[in-house]
Amino acid sequence: MSIMTADKIPAALAQPYLDGLGSKQIRFQHCVACARAQTFAHDACQYCGSEQLTWNTSTGRGRVHAVTIVARAPSDLFRALAPYTLVVVEMEEGARVMGHAQPGVRIDDLVNATYFVHQGQTLIRFEK
Ligand SMILES: [Zn+2]
Numbered sequence: 001m002s003i004m005t006a007d008k009i010p011a012a013l014a015q016p017y018l019d020g021l022g023s024k025q026i027r028f029q030h031c032v033a034c035a036r037a038q039t040f041a042h043d044a045c046q047y048c049g050s051e052q053l054t055w056n057t058s059t060g061r062g063r064v065h066a067v068t069i070v071a072r073a074p075s076d077l078f079r080a081l082a083p084y085t086l087v088v089v090e091m092e093e094g095a096r097v098m099g100h101a102q103p104g105v106r107i108d109d110l111v112n113a114t115y116f117v118h119q120g121q122t123l124i125r126f127e128k
Contacts, residue, residue: 013041016055021122024115026058028095037095058097060113062089064105064126065096077119087111087126099124 017040020027028039033050044051066088073082087101089111097113100123105111111126 013043017041020055020057021115021124024122026060026091026095026097026113026124027055028058028091028093028097029053030056030093037091037093039091039095039097056093058091058093058095058113060091062091062097062111062113062126064088064101064107064109064111065090067101067105067107077121081118089113089126097124099126101126102128 017027028037029041030037030053031045031048031050032052032054034045034048036045036047037056038046045053064087068086069083070078070086071083073079078084085101085103085105086098087105088096088098090096099113101111102125105126105128109128111128114125114127115122116125
């Protein structure tokens with residue numbers, strides 16, 4: 001499954017996801033046809049191509065799939081936070097979400113999404 005970031009997809013498609021973060025929720029697209037989940041919005045299901053997609057809200061619980069320590073931030077927005085831990089979490093619903101994480105989390109840890117506001121943007125922080 002490809003991992004996309006919100007800045008790589010059209011704003012209109014990302015808006016329900018971003019609105020969800022503002023409400024401290026992780027939203028994902030659910031495919032009516034094949035019942036699979038994708039985090040970042042597309043016009044069609046990345047698995048079966050169906051255009052019957054609905055938006056669901058995640059429980060916020062998931063399992064860590066990948067961990068990266070970022071020592072040098074890629075943008076001014078994140079420079080003040082470095083070094084920080086980034087994770088890809090597979091949510092209970094099957095969608096994969098990238099977010100910040102509590103230092104020390106490891107692959108396969110069970111985590112919960114919490115949220116923090118940094119320079120006006122609500123960001124995810126996964127904690128054990
Ligand atoms: Zn599908």
